[in-house]
Amino acid sequence: MTGGYQNKVLRVDLTKRKFTEEPLSEALIHDYIGGRGFGVKLLYDDLKPGTDPLGEDNELIFTAGPLAGTNAQSFSRYKVFFKSPLTGGYFKSSSGGQFGAELKFAGLDLIIISGIADKPVFLSINDGKYELRDAEYLWGLDCDDTHTLIREELSDNNVKIACIGPAGERGVKYAGIFSERRAAGRGGGGAVMGAKNLKAIAIRGRGKVELADKQAYAAAVKEQVAGYQANPQFSTFSQSGTWIAEALNAMGMYPTKNFREGFVPEWEKLESSEYLKLLVRKTRCYSCMVHCGSIAKIASGRYAGSWTEGPEYETIWAFSGPVGHSDIGLTIAADKYCDDMGLDTISTGSTIGFAYELYEKGIITKADTGGLELTYGNSEPVMELIRQIAWREGIGDLLAEGTREAGRRIGKGAEECGIQVKGLELPAYDPRGAKSHGLNLLTANIGADHNTGYAPQEVFGVPIPREVDRLSSEDKGELTKWNQDLTAFLETGILCSFMPSMGMLSEDVYGRLLRSATGVKDFEDTAYLWKIGEKITNLERMFNAREGFGRKDDTFPRRLREESVPEGPSAGSVFEEKDMLDQYYKARGWDIETGVPTKEKLEELDLGFTLK
């Protein structure tokens, strides 16, 4: 029997207020497995080139993987796919929490949303019953209040919700989708949802996920759990989660003052030991024994009384490095504020750091900022800037476009100050301090995303598959492909990306979990899984190629290519972009001139249909 999947796709046309159920095709299951495989194939098939990201024809595809809702560990995340208003290309964003498992309990594998509702609505899904309910009274509310009021309206505290805040409603290009303080944050999925007049999706399900071979599945889960417990990083990660700012500062690759320095002053104030003092309690995603999440609260200083779930490492960085100031209270308050407003913390912090540099250079002045003094070391304006971005007020209206578009509009050299690739702002790693990690940021199909091919070899010193020198550009093309393709096939099951980065789950156990849950024999074959990983990356690239993307878009701002890190443990390093891109395209079997897969590569991966 086939298990894991619910064999049901829900299509929602918001314009026509129409719901359609479809079965999952066997070919889609076999050829793409699930998660990221389903997302890219469906988006490629459904969207015509040139589709307006904020128009009626763009889709939002929500999916949970075949193992979501089971007792396998760390597999109950969900992903969202769409054409991004920030990059103009293919996008994937993902989130932990409880929403993914609930989607499965409601009997669904996928929700595909198209069209635009004539007025604000929220989608209610309750065990096969689908409704579009009025959301005019919710419009303008923050994410926390939206959760509360929907639960009250439905008289159900167990309903699981994914929603947008004011930022998504106002089309902030990096607005995210939020579910119980967890975020599918990057790329502007919140803006796509806002453009569709869709405030939220509320799901309640009481079903369960069947398994093809219960006995084999139980054995594989047992092996997974034992692997977690035996891993040297398990207990540290359980305790401190992603509170790792000290490691990146100690390596001199903590981007500071808009990627002009490698560590932030007084970074000791942001160490994990300091956050542990503020820990209130631990949190976790559905069926995950790691419980890496934390509730942290600050009880003194300017931000006394603020609390948040997190902040994750990226967010700690976003509200310290970009403004050149270490204030633990701000990292907590700004994280919660972004969650409430529905903003991606990485792009928000990076865009604020961009504004600080423009202010320093006199490209913008107090007249533009409404009197705010954006001087490095002064983090006081940050909360006000977040507010202005979320509500598109004052300079926030311009910053809401992201650094690439804001730079274009401002001109006067501002274009050079946006630290982004394909329009997506770089996260909390200086590519000059970790070359494979950087090469991934450069080539990831969604723009500068760390999770597309995280290089734990360089960032954490994890010697899998081999030991590497983070500062060397040698032999990084093949390694980057390895990290990206591994991540791609692990994201068919939507495994949390932290696990492979720590070596906590082997490919072999992953394959046996998939096979025993679904009954599909090929899923146990790791060679097949690697092929699917490569296939996904290539199909994503072909989606973008159809939109006009190519080698010209795999490029860092001049700063990272030509200026070296000035001091610290990464001092003197620049990113050798041309050489590394050549290495990468060669490793991928892509055309070195265009950065696009060759006909031979596409046919080898059964992607010949993209040549039509």
Place this chain on the structure above:
Amino acid sequence: MKLEVLFFGKFRDITGVSRTEAVIEDGSRLADLVNYFGAQYGKEFAENVDGIPGLRILVNGREYYLLGRMEAPLSDGTTVVFLPPVAGG
């Protein structure tokens, strides 16, 4: 020669400091620095260097295993970081 040394996690517990200076003989290697701290803070220091799986030791920001592990050469002004494993991001 004089070295700057940063301690994290368990090493901070053992030494009671987050950062210190070490003055050791010219030509010393990483193993000599570990012995130096062993003499200062007791055998628990060396035991943890050997015993923490995935321990990172950064010598001027580079992994010690790329520099000859415990034979990694040190020089005046070098920064050494003892960092128990972290993950995530």
